Amino acid sequence: MPFSIRGIIGTIFWLLQIFILIRIVLSWIPVPVNSITRPVLNFIYDVTEPILRLFRSVIPPIMIGGMGWDISPILAIILLQIINSIIQQVLGRIGIA
Numbered sequence: 001m002p003f004s005i006r007g008i009i010g011t012i013f014w015l016l017q018i019f020i021l022i023r024i025v026l027s028w029i030p031v032p033v034n035s036i037t038r039p040v041l042n043f044i045y046d047v048t049e050p051i052l053r054l055f056r057s058v059i060p061p062i063m064i065g066g067m068g069w070d071i072s073p074i075l076a077i078i079l080l081q082i083i084n085s086i087i088q089q090v091l092g093r094i095g096i097a
Contacts, residue, residue, distance in 0.1 A: 004097040006088055013084035016051070020073050020080075023048050051076050 023044055031037055052072045059075065061068030 006091050006097060009087055009091070010084060013080050016047070017077050017080055019044050019047050020051070020077055023052075024073050048076075051080075 031041065033041065055072035055075050059071065061070045
């Protein structure tokens, strides 16, 4: 199966979005931290935190009903989709598969 640069880039952006979605779900449910889950949780946190921190520095959590709602994951996913789309179009126009 041949690999393409566009395919690899698309997969990287897709994985980033999946990791952000996993992080959202993990924020809703308690996950026991042990020798098996710790490395996985650390990996997801390490991959997603730089992206989410960037948004949190610009847009703080929105207060609704006395609770702070962090919209940084939603904004990050939207921006990742936009960036991926732009990159894919540029690569397509210059003829890179």
